[in-house]
Amino acid sequence: MKHADMNVKLRRKRIIKQNIPLMAMFLPVILFYLVFKYIPMLGLVIAFKDYNFFDGIVGSEWVGFKHFKYLFENAHTRDIIYNTMLLSCLRVFLSFPFPILLAIMLNEARRLWFKKAVQTLVYLPHFLSWIIVGGIVVTVFAEQSGVVNGLMKLTGLPSYAFLYHEVPWMSIFIGSSIWKEAGFSAIIYLAALTMIDPSLYEAANMDGAGKWRKIWHVTLPGIRPTIVLMLILSMGHVMEVGFDHVYVMQNQVVSQVSEVISTYIFKIGLQGANFSVTAAMGLFESLIGIILVAVTNRIARAFDQGLW
Known part of the structure; x- marks a missing residue:
């Protein structure tokens, strides 16, 4: 049983080693999506805050769904969505x-x-x-x-x-x-x-x-x-x-x-x-x-x- 597990581990290491060039080529793509696509999503938290430049994202006051209520209660924004x-x-x-x-x-x-x-x-x-x-x-x-x-x-x-x-x-x-x-x-x-x-x-x-x-x-x-x-x-x-x-x-x-x-x-x-x-x-x-x-x-x- 131990011998079989050892063979599986060796096979996995061999596959990883063979695919290192492909992984290296794919790394810039991963970094691109992380830096420019996923990390900026954290900024969506300002939708639940009264954001201003001086207090920043962390220091701005948390207001919950205040801005969402404004969007759906305001006739102009409803027309824009329509x-x-x-x-x-x-x-x-x-x-x-x-x-x-x-x-x-x-x-x-x-x-x-x-x-x-x-x-x-x-x-x-x-x-x-x-x-x-x-x-x-x-x-x-x-x-x-x-x-x-x-x-x-x-x-x-x-x-x-x-x-x-x-x-x-x-x-x-x-x-x-x-x-x-x-x-x-x-x-x-x-x-x-x-x-x-x-x-x-x-x-x-x-x-x-x-x-x-x-x-x-x-x-x-x-x-x-x-x-x-x-x-x-x-x-x-x-x-x-x-x-x-x-x-x-x-x-x-x-x-x-x-x-x-x-x-x-x-x-x-x-x-x-x-x-x-x-x-x-x-x-x-x-x-x-x-x-x-x-x-x-x-x-x-x-x-x-x-x-x-």
Whole structure:
């Protein structure tokens, strides 16, 4: 028995020794997440304190759930939470199918030069900053000098302030998000499409299935695990509209729908130095994200497609 235990210990030591180079390579990654991801979480304690610079985190007065009560009792912050959920849900559910459709269309393209050209065009917007995208949006939809209003004037139609009305602003916001990210997100689905067994398409051909039936019965079921995985991950960002996207497009006229958690944290927390309230808002945002991921994964598990 002792001899067997000795062999197990020697085997473990041998495995550890063989993997020392890999562990050394992984160490910077661990340090990165510890220093920049996990240790800063300790600062969330200021959500339960009246934090100020002079007393510091330790010396600031403990106030419990005071700031959380303020968030939910204040009509303005409730509107901000509602705007965040509305814009983010619209963006997630309206933009989610586009990368899938784009990947399927690219996969069905038979001309290699055409496929490469389209891929380049649809991937390119991802590498543009939201400052550039915001400038493009203003150039296209501006009331006086915008391209769209210019075309409308040529046809005899009156100009329209697209960026100063709530519904058109929301539509442009969602559309610009789809235009910027759909192409790059399609890469994941294109990779998943390469894993589908070609014999399934051959069997479908022998059964007389057309293009649409092969997509519906072979392609989509083949990438279903990837679709579920991406949906679960996207649900974790339902409360994160993104600061730069909203900030470069918002204006005071549409502030009732464009003021979201990220811009609120910037204005109240960084510019107004009210760190405790914005820390409470950020913690609430993260908790909702975790709950949505867990619920979505639980639903996916019912169909044997859960992430864990």
